[in-house]
Amino acid sequence: MPEKSERQLLPLADSDDRQDLRADCGSCFGLCCVALTFSKSSDFPVDKAAGTPCTNLRQDFRCGIHQKLRQKGYSGCTVYDCFGAGQKVSQATFGGTDWRQDPETARQMFDVFPVMRQLHELLWYLTEALTLPQTRPITAELRRALEKTERLTEGTPAAVAETDVAAHRADVNVLLLRTSDLVRADIRRKKKDRRGADLFGARLRGADLRGVTLRGACLIAADLRGADLRQTDLIGADFRDADLRGADLTGSIFLTQSQVNAAQGDAETKLPPFLARPTHWDRPGP
Known part of the structure; x- marks a missing residue:
């Protein structure tokens, strides 16, 4: 899987390369089906603890009821998006060795996944901001924030797990707010x-x-x-x-x-x- 640093990021409205920020379940070790927790609700028919594989997860890491998730009461699964964090953790951070092959890494892999997911979400927003022509005044700042976020995703498992995502998100949010103001500047007057x-x-x-x-x-x-x-x-x-x-x-x-x-x-x-x-x-x- 190509590293995101290889992408050409141009601050133009027609440049929107977020392919590696889209989930590729075939390259993931079913991390969202194992690492995350869910509770019995309108979104899920049962309770599941973090670190426990969903009963529908097959040995090949595919979902056994993928085509019937909503009918079976798993609408929450159809809504979830990892922003490509699953394949990044599986293939890059842990070099393609899955948690079944190496059970000793399972706990760390499950800890890394939600952190990576948050970082990838920020990459999604920053990449979008760079495509908007209204953000030209802050292009340099957006690029620096994106590059820093990418570096955080490329760390060792321990480094990624220890990332202070809240602090980094707060820094990025300043730029996302400025992006919002710039995009809406010509129309937001008198809008509540x-x-x-x-x-x-x-x-x-x-x-x-x-x-x-x-x-x-x-x-x-x-x-x-x-x-x-x-x-x-x-x-x-x-x-x-x-x-x-x-x-x-x-x-x-x-x-x-x-x-x-x-x-x-x-x-x-x-x-x-x-x-x-x-x-x-x-x-x-x-």
Whole structure:
């Protein structure tokens, strides 16, 4: 797997190379199915402790019910995105030796994975920021932050596990906030700041949300049918079961595949070109 330092990162709107920040489950040792914990809920039918393999994980590290996850009650699995951290830890950090082959490394591998996942998420946001023409005034700072984050991902297992992710995230967030301000500068005047807002079940059908910041907002089950979310800051917004049918999210910033996967949409939902329309959007609801 090529190292991210080999990527050519150009601060141009048509340069968006995030292929190595997309999950490649075939190159991963099922880390999200083992390292993470989940509790019985609407997202999972059972409890599972961290470090315990999911009962559906096969010997080849593939999921035995991959095509029926939602039907079996594992909708949480269909939403999760590791941003490519799984294959990075499996193939680079631990050199392709899996936790079954070398059980003594299992605990460390499971500790490294969630840290790597957070670092890769930051790489996703920083890479996006570098593609936006409005961020030219802070290109150098964004590049330095991206390069530092990449170096953190390339450390030894012990070094990665000991990374102070909270402190690094706080530093990066300063630049992400500046990115948001620059992108929304020409349209955010007179727009209400909805950062961290509780919009659970909100009726926002057809709403003009261009240039609004919805960072960290709770949009669970919100009605966003036909809403205009262009130039909207969506970092950390909770879209679980939000209705995005017919909504326009082109040009929104910091939207991730996991957020899209958690929502409901249809063929009329407009997404940024670097995100895929979830397959469950093509199926009728329960």
